[in-house]
Amino acid sequence: MAAVCVLAAVGGVFAAVAPGLAGGPLESEAGSALRTSPGMASPVVPPVTLDAAPTNGAKQVNPAAPVSLKVGNGTIQRVTLASTAGKTIDGSIDAGGKAWSATGPLEFNTEYSYTYVVKDSAGRETSTTQSFNTVSSSHEADAAVYPLNGMKVGVGQPLQVIFSEPVTNRAAVEKAIKITTTAGQAGAFHWYSDTMVRYRPENFWAANSTVTMDMQLFGVDLGNGQIANFNKKVNVSIGDKKVAVADATAHTFTLSVNDQPVKTLPVSMGDKRFPSAKGYAVLMEKNRFDHFRAASIGLKPDDPAYYGEADVEYTIRLTLSGAYIHQALESAYPYIGNTNVSHGCIGFLPEGAAWVFDNMGTGDVVQIINTEGDYAAKTDGYGDWNIPWSEYGN
Template structure:
């Protein structure tokens, strides 16, 4: 009897196929992590745990992302035009930076030696929108471009100033330096620190604020004869307070002439000029009468005109006033105060009183020859000291009354 033939059982190939597939994938450099049946949960780890694949079959090192810090911040408003514009990057380098205004003006800048920092090399403009584009490169050589924007302080917060004397002027020893700001100054210390004043004679001085807009500077004594005074104002970008930003830098050089100081004596009716402390001329004068006495103390000569026109109404006189003189043409005028005190040639009607009595409205009146001599020999910044008058001091800011303020009070 022949034996019974049993059917052949199929061979178990599943496990073999899975293992083969794993091997094939591994051999091909494939990334794979799986649990193989029957392998007690074993895991095959990916080779990409510390690499970034940039192309099939090629792994590259991990590259840290580039980070940047820029100033001003993106979208910033009312940026001070003097504020630094900077860029700093980490984990990369700066390839190029472009800073332009909406009007097309380009602001130059400098990339540092390491290639990780950039700074604008010029100040910005007021009331201007800027676009700020920078390109950076990471460790893998990939470039990224970023564009930001900001705007600077608007015109409503821009502060200017008028400076006197002007650059290159020659003035007398009594001329203070004066700055009148267009906007109120609250940060006085910041303004004073931004102004450097030097004298070729080595004289130190002090600032004195007459108001929140006007400041003056003088030395303790008159400026040294024939010296030079320099005022270097680095005020661009200085915050005056209330968001008002100064918009200028300016350097002013002033030449000081001979020391010319005159004494006008209301009792003796004389005017004596000394040059470099030596008397050179005494002239007869008529000064302010009892109703309008000349102001006492030091006055500094201001503007002068060969011909001028005076109006009685400018000092408050009306036609029914006995002192009213109407409108008159006057010669050889030199202003002493803003309120209307002058040195000038007296009116013809006053000639008999010159040297004998005081009949003016506070001015110092001369005969024609005397008025012409003073006009030719004295000028802006020279000093007149009025003595023996019943008048009080003029307001210190009614002209340049700085020398009537004691030094201890001026320097505070």
Template sequence: MTETRNRKTGKIIAVVAMCAAVAAGGIGVATAPSWAGQAIASESASPVRNTPGLAAPVVKAVELGVTPTDGAQSVNPAAAPSVKAINGQVKDVVLVPADGGTPLEGTLSADGTTWTAVDPLTFNTAYNYSFTIVDEAGRETKKTQTFTTVAKANEADAAVYPENGATVGSGQPIEIVFSEPVINKEAMEKAVTVTASSGQAVAWRWYSDQRVRIRPETFWASNSKVSVDMKLFGVDFGNGMIGNFNSTVSFTTGPQRLAVVDDITKTMKVYFDGQLVKTAPVTLGDPEWLSPTGFAVIMEQERHSKFNAGSIGLKPGDKGYYPPLTVEYANRLTSSGVYVHQALESAWGAVGRSNVSHGCVGLLPDDAAWFFNNMKTGDVVQTLNTGAPAVEPLEGYGDWNIPWAQYAQR
């Protein structure tokens, strides 16, 4: 009898000791004791046991996901910071610049498990995160973290032509010049959307990692509204460079104005929306300075333009050299100095008869004034039958000399 009493007493002491350990919050590997008869089912559906067994709540550990991670460097400012809890909730989230300032606004999901920042981050800024995690038993844990965004040296931007609000000719391609090389061109093309009221599709032509042109298959339809929507904030250019802005540039095109110059007939015929509106005699480049053929776009217009033979490589004593002079009604076609302009007085007798220029299209005074006043930047001049090659794409805007099927090839 005494031995039996001792065994019972030992069992009671063992059970009391185990209950005390669980009540004290001990954490360890739980196994089913031999006296329980069978394994206790999982209690993941309820934080408090409501079936026979150990008299203590069993709570799942909270799994926490925080973006950006603690101590992260060179964080993309477009990354949306967030705090997410599994098997718990988050509250009291504060995300603020480390050197002070206004905390970023954020939203909390309906179930209280996820907080997401609404305001964008800024470049070259350290941020402090503080938040509270609540587990399924109502216990709270406060946490703090830090991260730093991309330095200003890694910011990238871009410039667009035509400028916002401009009105240009229907031959004007869009040009985007990026401040940094674009390695992932496909991603960049997805980040920039070009739409035209005419519904014309466009193609991209990359001339380098930093320069791209965009145009439709044919000239822009008359009086089109064209929009260039650039979602570049946070776009990875490559080499650690990150886009720093979003912007929309819109411009309008005028009528389709095309001047066709033919060296055989020594004439210029000007068409507005396909209708002939002007015919004028011309003089073109002489045999040593042939005028380039193909399409060119008027780049700029100057009522009075200073010409210098040195800009085309001539110096005093060279054949074809001329002293600095001022030319009337100048319409630039190429960056190297091909213009449509009023012919010099000494060349008026050659207009319509022979070629005496250094590659420019020369007009008589009245015709030059008409051209200057009625044609605009972005309008097109097509030159035929000179025997010279076509205008190179980057010699101004010679993009229209590239066949459409080849234009988008990188």
């Protein structure tokens, strides 16, 4: 008898069945999950689509960049992200199993292996492994912050950040640094160079307030591929408002605390050759004993102003270049209160020097008036208050 083909209905779809083969389509055809021939009864299984970030083999990946996996036409079963040193990075899969994202931070200069297992709609699992490298050490930037967390300073102390690498993307840096005060004071940034920025309010910090600098800089691109490697939070306590006026003509030093005069002391300031710098100076480091060298300010033995080396007491630095508040040398005692004979410093009698040392400190302010000296360089210490507010934030 000649072979005759008949049509059999299977699940509402007609398929060709050879006589005597009640099992329907041939197993070799029906068992192919991705079979797309017209008329087949088995459903077509669409391929799983994957979107992984970073991409396989990526270099110089920002450690702050999101690490994620998204799938279509399937679900995520498990994901492992680990450094070649074996440190695993935590992550989470969403409720639908369609997306995974890392929840832990990456490290700089590290190679990561990224393995994920996905299941398609037919229940088949596929495992894939990729790798990528994060930003190398040559493009990693740190910074030094001052004041330090927990410090107590005076009302004139600016906040300062010095970066280890040049910053060209200043706007991004400023955006990543949030500064708040319990007194509600607003302020502005001033860039002194491509590595140093400071921040101060229009007027001195409010007495007995707290300033918080929250720096979320990890992963911020400073420019030229340099990536910041840190987040830091600094809380600074502001003390009483202590502002002294040093008058080079009257030869007096008057300290006011919270705008109330409390003490006036006789002083000797810079002479005509070395006049004291005018304007505001913010007190820096203090030393009960110090050692001064004339050579440090460029004086040589044949100079009439050369004094060799001297041990000095009760020193408080005003500038990096060598201006101080201190106890005058004994030879200068007769001139205290009547004549300026110093090399730019503010010299006191022993009792006065000790009193200032005990009652003033880092961040307090001295305003120098009636001197023939010019302003000190703005970075020769903290010259921020000698910059008009209209110019400071520019």
